[in-house]
Structure formats: structure tokens, C-alpha cells
Amino acid sequence: MTKNWVRLSVSALAICASTSMVLADSMDDLIAAAKKEGTLTTIALPHDWCGYGDVIAGFKAKYGIEVNELNPDAGSADEIEAIKANKGNTGPQAPDVIDVGLSFGPAAKAEGLIQPYKVATWDSIPDSAKDAEGYWYGDYYGVMSFLVNKDLVKTVPTDWSDLLSPEYANSVALAGAPQTANQAIQGVFAAGLSASKGDIAKAGEEGLKFFAELNKKGNFVPVTGKSASLAQGSTPIIIAWDYNALSWRDVLAGNPPADVVIPKTGVVAGVYVQAISAFAPHPNAAKLWMEYLYSDEGQLGWLKGYCHPIRFNALAKEGKIPADLLAKLPAAEAYAPAIFPTLDQQAAAKEVIAKKWSEVVGADVAK
Structure with a gap:
């Protein structure tokens, strides 16, 4: 099992070459400075996303720093806007850190919205999943699935084309709005990748056509899908x-019984990235947060939440991944067809999907 997961991770993200990295301060100095600030402000971190509830609790318990959590249901674009809106604000509405879809990292860097920082474990983050200057860095990845x-x-549907069947009338929902939420954008992209038979250049346009047809057939539900809406029956199938x-x-605990399906085609893997706001009111707490997230403890915290931590290879090589955690994950074979779009491919697809969704699909997704 471990070897299968290592092969998957290696094939998806090349292990980085050793890079020189020097911390600005010693860990003791950083901890002292962060504790003096006393607070970290996060945004868009639902507790049931990647096990963030336990990760946040672990950080608070370890360092005694309060965590001010803003808008847990925000999307990546909302996080960027929150930085812009609070450039001169040192109050509680200004986020210190963000966790956004891969394509949002370079865009935030280009706009001068984030600052560089390299954690102690920098060398074990694959080069393909981080900015060379340390402005943003991959944290975890997953693949698009059906709940x-x-x-x-x-x-139970097994592939994207199945969702067009009449038996799924008023059933299929995205987990966010494609204009702002990376999870929803990647859902549309994955459907388009399947429809275009793997042609990444056409995936954005084909994804919009797929959802336009899904909406025309009456199968698409323009509501943000969550565990509660699935349990209530308003969104029986959620793309997430x-x-x-x-x-x-797990939260539903069999009430109702639920299946998680990785589709046979259009298996899109998405890397999310961390970054520190260039205007962070608590810059030392933000740096300490990053150190925690990229430590073995933080990475295993994400794995407990079913996310594939970006340092998976290094942890596996050192024998630090508990067998019980691996046993809870789907079989590695299901992830074998996974495609990791490049930054340019993601950016191009995001541009098409976010701008043309309302025009082509005609169904704005309510939160």
C-alpha cells in the first residue's frame, strides 16, 4: 500500500533537488515573536476541509496562540479580495495567511499581495509545487470525486457522462460557485477533460458545454453542495x-449511507497552496503557522483529513506515515489516471470557466 502511494506521488510531482534555505530567525526567536503577537487570522478554512479543525486546534495547543477564523466558506478569489480590501487594516478582518488553488498563488505574487517565506522543510516540497522565491508553496492535493x-x-454514477442520465434529475451539485471557488472551477474542468477525451486545451470550454447540457436536462442543482444538503436530499450528488x-x-456516519466515487475519466488532481499576506498584521504568527503546517505533525494532520500532503514522499521514505492512516484512504489504483494540470493550463481554464459560466450555463450557484 505504501509503495503504491509513493509511486503515485512521485509520478505526479517530481521530487525537488536540494535548494539552499536559511531561516531568518531561529525557531525559538520565531516562537517568542509569534506569541508576543498572540493571534493568527486565517480565512476560508472549514473545519471539515482537510482536517483543518484538528490542525487549528493542534497549533493553538502547541503554541498558545489564538486563531481568528474568518469566513470559513469563502473561495480562493474571496481570500485574495480580503487581502486587497484590508491592505491598511491591522484589525481582525485582515487575513494573515491564505490557502488557495494553485493558479491563485502566482496571480497574488504578481499583484504584490503576498510575501516570501521558506519553512524549515522547504527542500522536501517538490519544485513543481512551489515558487522558487518562496512566495507560495503547495500544501496538499486531492482529486475530483462524486459524493x-x-x-x-x-x-451510483461511475463517470462524468453518467450524470447526464434522466435518473439524476435535480440531483447534481458543485461544491461552490465556478466564478470564485477553485473547487467548483476544477469540477467543471474535470468534466470538460472527460468530455474532450483528455484534451486539456479544450477542457474549459467543454466543461462549460457539459454543465450547460446538465442544466438544460434539469439535472444540475444551482446550490453549493455540502454534507448537510446531501443529507437533506437537496443535492444527492456532489462534485467535490x-x-x-x-x-x-464520515460526518454523515451512515445517515444517509454515502459513496465516494473517483470517476473513470477526467481524474483531475488539484494542488492548493499556502501564502502569507504582504500586509499580515501578525507576520511572525503567520510564519510559525507555516512551520507547523509543513512539519511532520502538520502534514500528518492533513493526511488524517484525507488530503495528500505535499511532503508525502519524504514522510513515506522516512517511515513516518502510520499504517492505519494509509488503510483509510482509497486504493492507489483509483488515482492512477490522475492528471496534474500545469499552472498555465489551470490559469487558462480558470479564465474561461469563471468568465463564461453565467453566459454559457445560465445557472448561478447559490451559497
């Missing part, structure tokens, strides 16, 4: 990252 309410859906779907399945 299915088995009480209401008698035939596998780690969210698996976490929501």
Missing part, C-alpha cells in the same frame, strides 16, 4: 475534492 446519497440514488467527500461521508 452520492445512496438512499436517493439507486444507481475527494478529501472533502470522504470527510463528509
